[in-house]
Amino acid sequence: MALRLLLLTCLLGGVLSAQDKAVETESPPAKTDKSGDSPLFRWRVGASLGTSYSALLVEPRHDRSLPNHGINGEFALSGRVAHRDSGVSANLRACWGCHGLELEEATIQWRPLEILSVRAGRMNVHTGSYNARHDFNTRATIAKPLTRIMGGMVRQVEFNHGVLPAPYVDNGLNLALDLDAGPVALRLDGFVLAGLKGVNDDIDFDRSRDFPDNNGEPSFGAALGLETPIVSLNLAYLWGNYDADARRSYQVASADLRAHLGPVTLDAEFAWRQTQFSRPGSPGGEDQFWKWGWWVQADWQVVGGLRLLAAVDSLAVKGIYLAGFGPTPNPALAVTDDNNRILRGTIGVSYTTIGGVLLRLNGEYWEFSDFNDAWVIHAGIGWSF
Amino acid sequence: MRKLFAVLACACLLAAGCATTSRWDAEYEKAPEPVRTDWALTKQRCGRCHTLEKVFLQLQVDNDRQDVLWTVEDMARKPGSGITRSEVATITDTLEWYRAR
Numbered sequence: 001m002a003l004r005l006l007l008l009t010c011l012l013g014g015v016l017s018a019q020d021k022a023v024e025t026e027s028p029p030a031k032t033d034k035s036g037d038s039p040l041f042r043w044r045v046g047a048s049l050g051t052s053y054s055a056l057l058v059e060p061r062h063d064r065s066l067p068n069h070g071i072n073g074e075f076a077l078s079g080r081v082a083h084r085d086s087g088v089s090a091n092l093r094a095c096w097g098c099h100g101l102e103l104e105e106a107t108i109q110w111r112p113l114e115i116l117s118v119r120a121g122r123m124n125v126h127t128g129s130y131n132a133r134h135d136f137n138t139r140a141t142i143a144k145p146l147t148r149i150m151g152g153m154v155r156q157v158e159f160n161h162g163v164l165p166a167p168y169v170d171n172g173l174n175l176a177l178d179l180d181a182g183p184v185a186l187r188l189d190g191f192v193l194a195g196l197k198g199v200n201d202d203i204d205f206d207r208s209r210d211f212p213d214n215n216g217e218p219s220f221g222a223a224l225g226l227e228t229p230i231v232s233l234n235l236a237y238l239w240g241n242y243d244a245d246a247r248r249s250y251q252v253a254s255a256d257l258r259a260h261l262g263p264v265t266l267d268a269e270f271a272w273r274q275t276q277f278s279r280p281g282s283p284g285g286e287d288q289f290w291k292w293g294w295w296v297q298a299d300w301q302v303v304g305g306l307r308l309l310a311a312v313d314s315l316a317v318k319g320i321y322l323a324g325f326g327p328t329p330n331p332a333l334a335v336t337d338d339n340n341r342i343l344r345g346t347i348g349v350s351y352t353t354i355g356g357v358l359l360r361l362n363g364e365y366w367e368f369s370d371f372n373d374a375w376v377i378h379a380g381i382g383w384s385f
Numbered sequence: 386m387r388k389l390f391a392v393l394a395c396a397c398l399l400a401a402g403c404a405t406t407s408r409w410d411a412e413y414e415k416a417p418e419p420v421r422t423d424w425a426l427t428k429q430r431c432g433r434c435h436t437l438e439k440v441f442l443q444l445q446v447d448n449d450r451q452d453v454l455w456t457v458e459d460m461a462r463k464p465g466s467g468i469t470r471s472e473v474a475t476i477t478d479t480l481e482w483y484r485a486r
Contacts, residue, residue, distance in 0.1 A: 042452045044443060082455060117462075129465025138435045178462060180470035187462065225464045229472070232465045258465045260433065356438030384435065385442040 040085075046078040050136040050358070050382025054143075054152055057375035066376065068098060068151045074136040074382075078105070087111050093124075097136075098151045099206060104169050119174040124167045126174075126189055126223055127236040128256045130269060134166040135384065140307065141348055142362050142378035145295035146315040147254070147271040150205055154366045154374045158335070159342070160326045162315060163271040163293050164252060165205040170194055172218070187225035195219025195240035196250060201277035201320065202327045203242050203250060215246040232258040248276040263301040270294045277320065279329055287329065289319030289338075297346075305352035316341045322370070336370035343367045358382045412483065420482045427479040430468050431460070444484040453481050 051073040056066040074097035082089035093105040107121035124131060130148055133139055143152035148166035153159070172193035179186040194213040198204045207214075219240025226233040238252040256269035272292040279287055297311035320327045321334030328334055348362035364376040413424045431440050447453050454477045461468035468476065 042448070042455055043446070044456060045446075046439070080459075084451075126464050129463075132463045132465060133434055176462075182471060183469050185461070185469045187464070223464075227461075227465075227467055227469060229467060229469060232467050234464050256465075258467070260429070260467060265433065352436050356436045358436070385439050 040083065042082050042084055044080045046076075046385060048074070048076040048078075048135050048137045048382065048384035050074050050380055050384075052136075052142050052360075052378055052380035052382075054376060054378045056154065057377065058372065065156075065371070065374070066152070066154050067156050072098060072151065074098070076104070076135065099209070102169070102209060104167060115178050117176045117178070119176070120172075122169065122171050123174060125170050125172075125191060125193065125221065126225075127164060127168055127221065127238060127252070128223075128254045128269060128271070129225070129232055129234045129258055130256060130267075131167055136380075137358055137382040137384035140297065140299045140309045140350060140360075141311065141346060142360055142380045143346075143364065143376075145269060145293070145297070145311070146313040146342060146344060147269050147293040147295050149315075152376075152378065154376060155342070155368065155371055157326060158322045158324065158371070159315065159317060159340070160202050161205050163273045163291050164254065165196075165208065169209055170196075171211065171213075183228055185225075185227040187223075187227070189221075189223040189225070191221035191223075191238075193219045193221060193238075193240070196238075196242050198242040198248075199244070200326070201329055202275060203273075208242075214244045215241055217241055217246045230260055242275070248278065250275045265299045265301075267297040267299070268295065277327075277329055287319075289317065289327065291315070291317050305354075307350045307352075309346070309348045309350070311346040311348075312344070313346075314341065314343045339369070341369040356383055356385065358384075412486075416482060416486075420479055423475050423479040426472065427476045430466070430472065430476060433467060434460075434463070434465070440480065441483070444480060447484055450477065450481045450485075453477050453484060 051071060053071050054066065054069045056069050074095060076093060076095040078093035080089055080091045089109045091105050091107045091109060095102050095104050103122055105122060105124055107119050107123045109117060109119045111117045126132060130145065134144070143149060144166050147163050149162040150165060153161065170193040172191055175190045177188040195218065196203045196208045197210060197214045198207060219238065221236065221238040223234065223236040234256050236254045239249065241247065241249050250273060252271065252273045254269065254271040259266040272290070274288055274290055276288045293313065293315040295311065295313035297309060299307055299309045301307050317327065317340045319338055320329060321331050321338050322336040322340055323333045324335060345365045346362055348360060350358060350360040352358050358381070360380045362378040366374040366376065413421055416424070428437065431437060443456060444453065457473050457477045457480070460466055461473050
């Protein structure tokens with residue numbers, strides 16, 4: 001806690017200092033040409049530091065249905081270096097947050113043709129546009145959509161998170177084609193990945209970030225992105241086996257849309273996953289359950305750095321029971337039936353100061369089909385560059 | 386808990402009452418007319434996913450127009466950026482004016 005407070009104090013001090021300096025500079029001095037300073041490489045560095053407070057407003061207050069309530073933090077550093085002549089670049093991003101120190105990206109990117117790029121290593125897999133904006137300080141809400149929620153989820157253990165992790169980080173290879181036709185840009189991605197991982201009857205997002213491939217078989221993915229000045233559309237599909245014996249498969253499909261209508265940004269996403277599991281005593285792979293969710297959000301830039309948002313999202317799990325430790329095929333261990341649903345409404349306000357410090361406050365109402373409803377508030381402060 | 390909620394809400398609203406015009410807007414009022422025209426597009430496209438502070442901090446370390454172009458092309462390839470190929474040059478020129486001013 002002391003370390004977090006110290007970091008935040010330093011950050012805020014730095015922001016205010018930088019702001020004062022810029023305001024005082026009425027006539028900025030002419031910038032010298034630095035092109036001779038680094039003739040071989042161009043580089044970019046970034047950092048994202050934020051902390052948040054989450055509270056579950058139900059009785060009893062410490063029933064642990066929101067596992068990571070209280071104060072949490074996410075601190076990330078990133079960098080990119082590119083060779084000026086060849087265009088080959090290296091990307092690195094590390095985050096220290098809910099799961100300890102995680103390597104989110106460590107890739108080389110090579111562009112042999114103007115329209116073709118190759119990325120290899122540990123990567124943020126572009127399954128939908130939200131994955132590119134998962135960072136704590138670039139998203140409008142503190143909690144993620146139910147399609148991709150990990151922390152900040154009421155009944156997180158029982159539901160075992162959302163449909164897809166955010167970010168989805170995996171080791172593998174990505175081939176991308178970038179095609180342009182005037183006001184429209186088209187992007188096609190193909191992925192060969194180690195794949196999502198799990199041990200029991202569902203995928204485990206935490207275990208999926210382990211470096212060794214648990215079953216020695218690759219998983220595959222494809223994505224299609226369409227960009228226009230007003231609307232962005234992304235479709236993605238993933239397939240693989242998640243268990244160590246490579247007997248139980250999963251397939252994920254998602255579609256998302258982002259529209260910019262003046263000061264209002266509309267986001268919508270649908271994600272669906274089919275996951276195989278085994279009945280007790282069977283070799284596995286002979287039964288399956290479905291998890292799907294949708295999310296709609298409107299984010300309105302009222303004036304300057306002030307934004308208001310409203311969002312509605314839902315998550316459903318069908319074909320498997322929920323127990324206190326997660327999804328289970330065994331009804332004797334279950335606390336619900338095999339058809340569960342969450343509906344959540346969110347309202348929020350955020351403000352970005354001139355120095356770039358982001359302040360957010362969200363209120364959420366969670367309606368469950370098989371558990372008690374709940375209110376949650378989140379408050380956060382962060383800064384990124 | 387309600388008190389905390391109320392205090393945070395008041396803090397957000399108070400902050401909202403503070404300056405709402407970016408210093409980058411003020412800088413661009415001094416720019417030539419074509420750059421000022423393109424500033425609206427640049428601000429809108431970059432501001433979709435992150436703050437403009439992030440953009441201008443990066444410009445502090447960029448060496449030349451090629452560096453700026455490299456970053457803009459990178460951003461244009463991110464899913465959901467909404468930046469088309471034809472806009473890459475416009476945004477690059479606008480940011481390059483700021484970098485070299």
